[in-house]
Amino acid sequence: MIHPVILAGGTGSRLWPLSRQLNPKQFLKLTDHRLSMLQLTVGRLDNVNTTTPLLICNEEHRFLAAEQMRQAGFDNAPILLEPCGRNTAPAIALAALELIKGAHQDAEDPLMLVLAADHLIQDVSEFENSIGRAAALAKSGKLVTFGIVPSHAETGYGYIQRGSELGSEGFTVNRFVEKPDQSTAQNYLSSGDYFWNSGMFMFGARRYLAELELHRPDILAICQAALDQAQADLHFTRISESIFSECPEDSIDYAVMEKTDNAAVVALDAGWSDIGSWAALWDALPKDDNGNSLTGDVIAQDTENTLVRADNRLVATLGVKDLVVIETKDALLVAHKNNVQNVKKVVEQIKNDGRHEHMNHREVYRPWGVYDSIDNGNRYQVKRITVKPGAKLSVQMHHHRAEHWIVVSGTAKVTNGEKSYLVTENQSTYIPIGQKHCLENPGVIDLELIEVQSGSYLGEDDIVRFEDSYGRV
Known part of the structure; x- marks a missing residue:
């Protein structure tokens, strides 16, 4: 049995404005209009004999990750929550320790298949074949990496030089x-001896930890201590922040793979891409006769080799080529394909200017549903709020704002101070400043309402929570 470990902790700033800090690329629908990159990653394991995937993600992404795993058919997938990012070597160590904790001491070494949540693999059958070859090597004690057969002289990836053959499985x-x-x-590329470094691996959990103890015992010791002090919360495991924050940052390549005498590589030629830039996404997507990849409401006249994604409104291009045009509700990116690696510089400027467009979209997902900030001005803000059936927001209050709720569809159960009552379609209610209150959806259809906030400060941090179903402070 293979134990998939999905690394889902990145931020993907090179795909701004679609990818944001609180909604990064692994949770976006980039190459498939139905499924996110994470959902595609777990979906391509359908024909492989695996256990339920173990997901590793940031604390701030936990509800988004859990909901997407639920939609993919894994209602209670185990999720390790990293309180801070420390690169891949510690993340994989946490997963290995967790798998060993659940395995019998005398049982076979749990076989880990470590995958990134945001990679594209177009030939799933070839991917499955490569897993079989890697498993054979891993069971013999090798630490296996998947080497991508290069299609061109790429400068954006690290490379792996193969050595001697290991039977028919790899090198x-x-x-x-x-x-x-x-x-x-x-x-x-010309030599034929090099692969692109994919960042995907397979090895025994105990085998990996033995190599980590040999080469980076400091990382292993802190990961073990952090996991020992972890707290269970539903199907989440919260890693101790006070301990894990002291862990050195290091990749599995530097910490283990470049130092071990037991590294092996399996060739993978399956239409792989890490979708590391807008140009890489353009390469991966279908294109029309003019080389354009167009998504959404787009009119392209005299346009060539261009990527356009329009999520909310009509976007028209005229007399251009080799561009990337990405439209979201609150931002628009227009870039030459040759410059898309510098999108990070735009994100840095947004941060330095004290703006918020790098953090989240106008539409924000919460464990209970979603809200869309549709308008704001001096001392007011308007949101469209959708609450899932049976879901409940926290019992809370605000020091600086009052709220008006107008129900558009469904039924709301409102707690307003000591009173509790129902509000239905075309009805409204008012929550004064400082009033303890709560909103829930007791029905079987989505609750949609318009919230009008007014006050001297309207930030999301003006929330005092008294009770919460989702473990939020």
């Missing part, structure tokens, strides 16, 4: 090399 690893310049990348 030893001669060396790992950093991202090369164009000339070096061309030499690697």
